[in-house]
Amino acid sequence: MAIKAVRGFKDILPEEALARVRIEDTAREIFDLCGLKEIRTPILEKTEVFKRGIGEHTDIVEKEMYTFLDRNGDSLTLRPEATAGIVRAVIQHKLYGKSPLLKLFTMGPMFRHERPQKGRLRQFHQVNVEYLGSREPASDAEIVWLAWEMVTRLAGSEDLLVEINSLGCEKCRPLHRADLKVYLENNKGDLCEDCQRRMKLNPLRIFDCKNEECRRNLLLAPVMKHYLCPDCSEHLGAVLDILEAYGVPFVQNPYLVRGLDYYVRTTFEITSKRLGAQSTVAAGGRYDGLVGLMGGPDIPGVGMAVGVERLLLLMEGSVAPKGIDLFIAALGQDARDESYFWIGYLRRKGVGVEFSFEDKSLKAQMKQADKAGARYCLIVGEQELDKEVAILRDMETKQQEEIELDDLPEALVERIRNKKAGD
RNA sequence: GUGGGCGUAGCUCAGUUGGUUAGAGCGUCGGGUUGUGGCCCCGGAGGCCGAGGGUUCAAAUCCCUCCGCUCACCCCA
Structure with missing residues (x-):
């Protein structure tokens, strides 16, 4: 076990x-x-x-x-x-x-x-x-x-x-306590077992008793308010x-x-x-x-x-989990190698970034992005590297745009900051 | 400390009067042409049926013991 x-x-x-x-x-x-x-x-x-x-x-x-x-x-x-x-x-x-x-x-x-x-x-x-x-x-x-x-x-x-x-x-307080004790002593027989015990230790506690009968018997008991x-x-x-x-x-x-x-x-x-x-x-x-x-x-x-x-x-469950700003889906070793620089840069700038540690299919990576609650997904593969661009997908609207690799991290920081400001 | 209820996949639960390889939904992983998430469809993995003992040809199912969880008493935030 x-x-x-x-x-x-x-x-x-x-x-x-x-x-x-x-x-x-x-x-x-x-x-x-x-x-x-x-x-x-x-x-x-x-x-x-x-x-x-x-x-x-x-x-x-x-x-x-x-x-x-x-x-x-x-x-x-x-x-x-x-x-x-x-x-x-x-x-x-x-x-x-x-x-x-x-x-x-x-x-x-x-x-x-x-x-x-x-x-x-x-x-x-x-x-x-x-x-x-x-x-x-x-x-x-x-x-x-x-x-x-x-x-x-x-x-x-x-x-x-x-x-x-x-x-x-x-x-x-002592005056009330004394009177209460006298009252309880006189009505001792009508109190439940627990209250008999409470009587000695902490008489005030008797007022907490859930027993119906005790409650009735206490209706006439001296109450602190009057003391x-x-x-x-x-x-x-x-x-x-x-x-x-x-x-x-x-x-x-x-x-x-x-x-x-x-x-x-x-x-x-x-x-x-x-x-x-x-x-x-x-x-x-x-x-x-x-x-x-x-x-x-x-x-x-x-x-x-x-x-x-x-x-x-x-x-109960009124706290929503927070998602990540960006998920980078890199396809192939070249793209992965390239992406580490961006990841480091973005995180230093305060942008949350996740990516797949394993070399998985794009579909699998998209799923992971979705589960991570990513607002954006950056897609980079051979085709993009050849064109010297990357695709930025807005996960909510499904809109995609190409961003030049030259100023990629800066552009991402700006997009994501704007998006956050808009929320 | 005292009672009641409940323990079957990661989660929520089915499992007929004991009967052969223990099921579903959700989740998870994979697939539905070669690079696009949620919805849908298909498939896979995943269970000492809480533990131990007993009854029986046969126990998730019946009996006993223990353990755990849970609710209530008590107490208190």
Whole structure:
């Protein structure tokens, strides 16, 4: 049996790679509009980084990380998300000293040992944005806008849902948590097995439960919305106002919760009905305590991540492969020998050129030209060499013209540039 | 980690109640006069029928085990 890639790790074949480049290009374009800078941190970090950053008692840390001992006994982990590593780097290099506000982005692979399914791989990719240094609602709103802009530019806005909630802060959140626990304790018997478990670990997660009965029982449960302190409440209101001004359509979802410990206040999620069970294409929120938690100064933060594989699912085949400018079909050794000079010249001038490495029939070479998506095909054989010309065929219109060999490469560059300009 | 569905050419899939040399479409390669692509026609190559075991005169087909893929739970981007 031939060797296959590891479960949950996928080869990215040319067609998909093209779509990914499009995502990356679009992301950079949008990020430039807001003045973000790119940062690239290692894929491998000390396990400690994620334990502290994500939270010791999250599923990610407890059972989904690729953790192993290095040869010298250090516990290392393949990053399951980007934020913790970026925060580590910001602290290590004291980047916050260079500017009061850091607007950072990164893109790359993340690793989580989960059971693969639609929109969920063990090696998956994210485009991440982290703003460090602002508590202002305008920064929350900009983060949501970036996520929205990215997803809609690439996949349209159809079937998308933007949900927003506030998780409160360290002042008001504990009150809600306490009341919620009491409520759950009293209704314990009506909750499903999973929720019984969630009750202890992360009570807020119960709001995510898909069980009909649980949902009904939670209708009367205390909701964070009613516990927000004046500051948090005002903050949320301001974020929503700005989003409205930006034209981002959203709904408030008081039940929206995040899986990671470090989130406070604003939390949001963009989902699509077209995605299946893993419906979140982008998500994020505010994490004011994280930098401090990881040993840095008390710097607030907001961030988001776009799931690349999920975005790809929404884009499905909308990226057309690009063809080549010119295919040279040379017949016979003399013509081939002659053509190498042109090929070198044209490529240096930025003209894309392909040709057949094998000495094939003209018909076979034309077929190859067609498959390569060539806009022009240059045909040269003995007859042409005798007349000191070459035939240039426009593959679309089938028009052919003879070009003198004397100034052939220059003439080709000009024709092809004009053609491109006309497109 | 727990369930459901599925593994037959490169891809998408047929394959009748077990029966002899396992098929189609697409793709690929070649040909349809000597030098002109896509469409059409003809032809070729390409399969340990996921792996191993069992039942049987006979297994792609029935049974068991394992592996893989996939969807869902869980979790989350």
